[in-house]
Amino acid sequence: xxxxxxxxxxxxxxxxxxxxxxxxxxxxxxxxxxxxxxxxxxxxxxxxxxxxxxxxxxxxxxxxxxxxxxxxxxxxxxxxxxxxxxxxxxxxxxxxxxxxxxxxxxxxxxxxxxxxxxxxxxxxxxxxxxxxxxxxxxxxxxxxxxxxxxxxxxxxxxxxxxxxxxxxxxxxxxxxxxxxxxxxxxxxxxxxxxxxxxxxxxxxxxxxxxxxxxxxxxxxxxxxxxxxxxxxxxxxxxxxxxxxxxxxxxxxxxxxxxxxxxxxxxxxxxxxxxxxxxxxxxxxx
Amino acid sequence: xxxxxxxxxxxxxxxxxxxxxxxxxxxxxxxxxxxxxxxxxxxxxxxxxxxxxxxxxxxxxxxxxxxxxxxxxxxxxxxxxxxxxxxxxxxxxxxxxxxxxxxxxxxxxxxxxxxxxxxxxxxxxxxxxxxxxxxxxxxxxxxxxxxxxxxxxxxxxxxxxxxxxxxxxxxxxxxxxxxxxxxxxxxxxxxxxxxxxxxxxxxxxxxxxxxxxxxxxxxxxxxxxxxxxxxxxxxxxxxxxxxxxxxxxxxxxxxxxxxxxxxxxxxxxxxxxxxxxxxxxxxxxxxxxxxxxxxxxxxxxxxxxxxxxxxxxxxxxxxxxxxxxxxxxxxxxxxxxxxxxxxxxxxxxxxxxxxxxxxxxxxxxxxxxxxxxxxxxxxxxxxxxxxxxxxxxxxxxxxxxxxxxxxxxxxxxxxxxxxxxxxxxxxxxxxxxxxxxxx
Numbered sequence: 123x124x125x126x127x128x129x130x131x132x133x134x135x136x137x138x139x140x141x142x143x144x145x146x147x148x149x150x151x152x153x154x155x156x157x158x159x160x161x162x163x164x165x166x167x168x169x170x171x172x173x174x175x176x177x178x179x180x181x182x183x184x185x186x187x188x189x190x191x192x193x194x195x196x197x198x199x200x201x202x203x204x205x206x207x208x209x210x211x212x213x214x215x216x217x218x219x220x221x222x223x224x225x226x227x228x229x230x231x232x233x234x235x236x237x238x239x240x241x242x243x244x245x246x247x248x249x250x251x252x253x254x255x256x257x258x259x260x261x262x263x264x265x266x267x268x269x270x271x272x273x274x275x276x277x278x279x280x281x282x283x284x285x286x287x288x289x290x291x292x293x294x295x296x297x298x299x300x301x302x303x304x305x306x307x308x309x310x311x312x313x314x315x316x317x318x319x320x321x322x323x324x325x326x327x328x329x330x331x332x333x334x335x336x337x338x339x340x341x342x343x344x345x346x347x348x349x350x351x352x353x354x355x356x357x358x359x360x361x362x363x364x365x366x367x368x369x370x371x372x373x374x375x376x377x378x379x380x381x382x383x384x385x386x387x388x389x390x391x392x393x394x395x396x397x398x399x400x401x402x403x404x405x406x407x
Numbered sequence: 408x409x410x411x412x413x414x415x416x417x418x419x420x421x422x423x424x425x426x427x428x429x430x431x432x433x434x435x436x437x438x439x440x441x442x443x444x445x446x447x448x449x450x451x452x453x454x455x456x457x458x459x460x461x462x463x464x465x466x467x468x469x470x471x472x473x474x475x476x477x478x479x480x481x482x483x484x485x486x487x488x489x490x491x492x493x494x495x496x497x498x499x500x501x502x503x504x505x506x507x508x509x510x511x512x513x514x515x516x517x518x519x520x521x522x523x524x525x526x527x528x529x530x531x532x533x534x535x536x537x538x539x540x541x542x543x544x545x546x547x548x549x550x551x552x553x554x555x556x557x558x559x560x561x562x563x564x565x566x567x568x569x570x571x572x573x574x575x576x577x578x579x580x581x582x583x584x585x586x587x588x589x590x591x592x593x594x595x596x597x598x599x600x601x602x603x604x605x606x607x608x609x610x611x612x613x614x615x616x617x618x619x620x621x622x623x624x625x626x627x628x629x630x631x632x633x634x635x636x637x638x639x640x641x642x643x644x645x646x647x648x649x650x651x652x653x654x655x656x657x658x659x660x661x662x663x664x665x666x667x668x669x670x671x672x673x674x675x676x677x678x679x680x681x682x683x684x685x686x687x688x689x690x691x692x693x694x695x696x697x698x699x700x701x702x703x704x705x706x707x708x709x710x711x712x713x714x715x716x717x718x719x720x721x722x723x724x725x726x727x728x729x730x731x732x733x734x735x736x737x738x739x740x741x742x743x744x745x746x747x748x749x750x751x752x753x754x755x756x757x758x759x760x761x762x763x764x765x766x767x768x769x770x771x772x773x774x775x776x777x778x779x780x781x782x783x784x785x786x787x788x789x790x791x792x793x794x795x796x797x798x799x800x801x802x803x804x805x806x807x808x809x810x811x812x813x814x815x816x817x818x819x820x821x822x823x824x825x826x827x828x829x830x831x832x833x834x835x836x837x838x839x840x841x842x843x844x845x846x
Contacts, residue, residue: 150690165669218573231623274487278680285737313690353628369680372490372497380668387661394654401650405445405642405825 136258144148149317151329153310155281155288158359162366165381168374169367174205176346177364178223180357182343185272186266188335190252193273198225199248205367224248265305267334276362276369284363285311290358295339297328305379306332413440424670439621442641443648444629446823450520452655453513455648460510461615465608467503468552475555481593482557483682485840501671507549508674509663511697514542523749525737526628532729534621537614539725544611546698551604553695557597558679563692565592565600571705574712591685631823632737640823691766698842699763700756703792704799706767709782717796724803731803733811739816748806755798762792 137276161170174246178199181191199206200214211217224244229251233240244251253269254260261268288311299322308316314331339357346352350360367373411522414432416422425432474493476485489496518538521527528537554565569586573579588595635641642648666674674696678689694702701718708714739746767789770777777786785789 193484193491219431274680278677280677282677375669376497376501376668380664383664383668384661387657387664391654391657391661394650394657398650398654401646405647 130310136330150315150331151327152313152331153292153329154289155311157286158287158362158365160283160363162363162373165377167377168248169203169205171205171207172348172350173360173363174367175295176344176348177360177362177367178205178341179346180344180361181272181364184338184357185361186250186253188253188260188269189272190254190269191250191273191368192252192271194250195246195295196220196227196244196248196250198368198371199223200246201371203367203371205364213230217246220246227251240402265334267305270337272365273370274369276366278369282369286362286365287355287358289333290339291355291362298322300328306334308337309333408637412436437619439643439645441623441644442626442635442638443639443644444627444631444635444823445642446631447627447648447651448630450516450524451629451656452474453517453520454622454784455652456656456659457510457517458615460513461608461612464503464506464510465612467506468497468605468608470499471503472605475601477555479557479683482555482597486556498667501667505663505666505671505674507552508666508695508697509659510545511549513659514545515697516766517532518542519753522752523746524628524630524741525632525732525734525739527729528732528737529729530625531621531628534618534625535729536726537618537621539722541618542725543612543722544607544614545765548604548607548611549695549697551600551607551677554597554600556679557683559681559687559689560676560679560692562592562683562685563689564694565596567692568694571711571715571718574715576712592745597726628737629823630738630740631820632740633820633823636822637824643665677828693764695759696764699761700759700795700799701763703759703763703788706763707792707796721796721799724800728803729808732807734807734814734816735804735811736819738819741816741819742810743817744814745810748802748810751798752802755795755802759792759795759799762788762795767792794842814831 161168161173168396175259179190197214197220198204200211200220201207202212204214206217206219206356207214208217208219212235214220224326225243227250228241229244229248231240231242232238254263257268270278275367279285281288289309292311293307293309299320300308300316301319301321302308303319308328308330309332310328310330312333314333316331319326319332320327339354341353344352344357346360350356370376412432412435413433413766414425414429416431420445421431424430471489474485474489474496486500489500491497493499498744520540521535535726541811550568554561569583569592572586573583575582584590586596586599587593588599625643629635676693676695693699701721704721705714705718708717734742734745736742765788767783767787769788770784771788771791772786776784777784779785780790782789
């Protein structure tokens with residue numbers, strides 16, 4: 123959980139030897155994610171559906187150009203708790219909004235008559251298509267960096283949605299003295315070690331890292347259908363909320379189940395406590 | 408299992424069965440009429456909690472295995488499929504994953520309770536040793552289980568831990584290759600870890616059977632550490648302890664459910680939601696919290712082989728503890744000096760846990776640059792874990808043997824009933840029997 127300040131020895135073996143080497147180890151740093159108030163915080167938290175819809179639009183129009191979401195299917199958008207859930211269509215495959223959102227996207231398929239690879243509009247049963255055919259293609263198009271899959275991103279980073287929000291809205295001009303390689307961008311929230319690129323005072327190495335992703339969001343880049351403002355911070359918030367839902371689509375179900383379970387256990391415990399008191403009433407102990 | 412059986416077959420069928428397979432007699436003697444000291448406190452409820460945890464882990468584990476695919480290409484996605492598409496899969500998986508933590512939490516309470524009240528001493532040495540075997544089997548099971556989701560920490564944790572075996576002179580590397588089923592942690596490794604993860608819980612269940620058997624021969628220890636002297640010291644297990652354990656289990660479930668439903672991932676490492684990539688080592692490889700103290704002992708020693716020996720030694724030490732303790736008094740209730748050292752021991756274990764979670768070179772007190780002492784900074788976690796490890800071993804090999812010889816314990820009561828019955832507000836003698844006849 124606390125993983126600051128440990129230089130990685132390349133092999134697992136060396137991890138054990140690292141404390142013995144006695145060499146100065148470089149430190150990985152990153153800024154603490156800024157805490158945001160989310161609708162899904164706390165034991166009674168729920169996703170804000172409209173925010174998820176806006177977030178999907180940000181993902182679709184911006185992120186999906188480089189980032190896959192291999193664990194997501196279009197049908198997920200219309201399932202219970204999803205951004206486009208409609209109680210009229212308990213089967214999300216029937217949901218017309220989901221159908222049309224899927225239809226906007228082309229996916230690869232095989233023509234069963236000829237065996238040729240063809241493109242066709244997606245259906246709700248299809249996976250979100252990945253932007254690149256493979257890792258090599260993804261790296262080649264991104265200056266060697268691999269855009270990570272976003273399906274679990276909100277669970278796969280400390281700070282979850284706060285981290286995603288901070289990172290996306292936190293690109294900064296590199297401070298004087300920081301010389302980054304071309305195609306790298308300074309972001310205090312991205313974990314990294316900038317010692318090598320730093321030419322200023324030795325004890326003032328800037329926090330954060332050099333990220334291969336150019337600042338993806340700009341004010342007004344995505345026009346929201348509900349007229350919601352679309353400053354960088356709004357877009358970042360909404361897509362962070364969407365990614366949280368995508369990483370944990372059963373969160374609402376889990377929390378409401380949990381409230382019931384806790385109430386049950388609490389009552390059960392109280393009953394057992396009184397049973398205990400009654401049974402032990404006449405025993406000195 | 409011990410003592411006189413109170414079972415009386417009531418029907419013809421029961422008499423018939425009793426003379427062929429006395430299973431009902433066995434159940435009656437072990438779970439109903441078993442005479443249990445009447446002064447057991449809540450620390451004694453963790454045995455029941457642990458039995459429940461084993462049951463929960465086995466049941467949820469069997470369901471998970473129905474959906475899990477032990478293959479490096481599919482394992483990660485199959486776990487995600489359980490979370491996303493299997494009906495209540497999220498519930499089963501979070502119950503299982505957090506169940507491991509709750510299982511260890513309970514086993515640590517159970518073990519510290521044992522140390523405090525001297526339950527490992529004669530005549531319960533075998534009971535204690537069986538418990539230590541269960542604990543080690545649990546560690547193995549937890550380790551194998553953590554590898555299965557095939558996330559980044561699963562993979563790299565497996566690499567680090569299996570490489571420890573390579574430290575054994577001469578045969579180490581060959582054993583590692585044999586264990587891996589190849590020359591790296593890969594598909595064969597994942598397959599056999601899955602197989603072992605499914606096997607070991609049933610081995611644990613078997614040893615738990617022996618553990619309970621070994622418990623029922625001498626009977627429970629109790630907070631006074633004084634053996635049961637007469638019938639008035641005990642109450643039948645049912646209903647007295649079924650209801651007390653039941654209450655404790657229910658309270659424990661509240662804690663467990665809080666994790667499962669409201670913070671299912673706080674005890675895990677976020678990076679394990681990234682699929683394993685052998686070519687990309689995480690910045691900081693750490694085991695789950697319950698293994699951290701041993702990980703700290705491992706890293707405290709500046710030699711890999713000796714580190715493995717120290718870590719193994721920390722576990723082996725537990726097995727010989729009954730013969731290291733020279734004190735005639737079991738319970739630390741009457742050993743104020745021992746009690747002090749015991750609390751420092753708990754502190755040392757916690758400190759070791761914190762050390763295990765930190766990078767060895769991290770500064771303990773930030774801002775204080777410290778100074779270099781031998782191979783590391785005096786203000787680093789390396790040195791803190793060395794101090795912790797030193798105390799860990801000193802507690803067992805120096806303090807425990809010496810204290811029993813030198814300390815002056817407080818007066819110990821003659822029997823379990825003496826301290827309670829002399830208490831002014833207590834009920835008259837013989838009140839323990841047959842509560843069902845009273846209101």
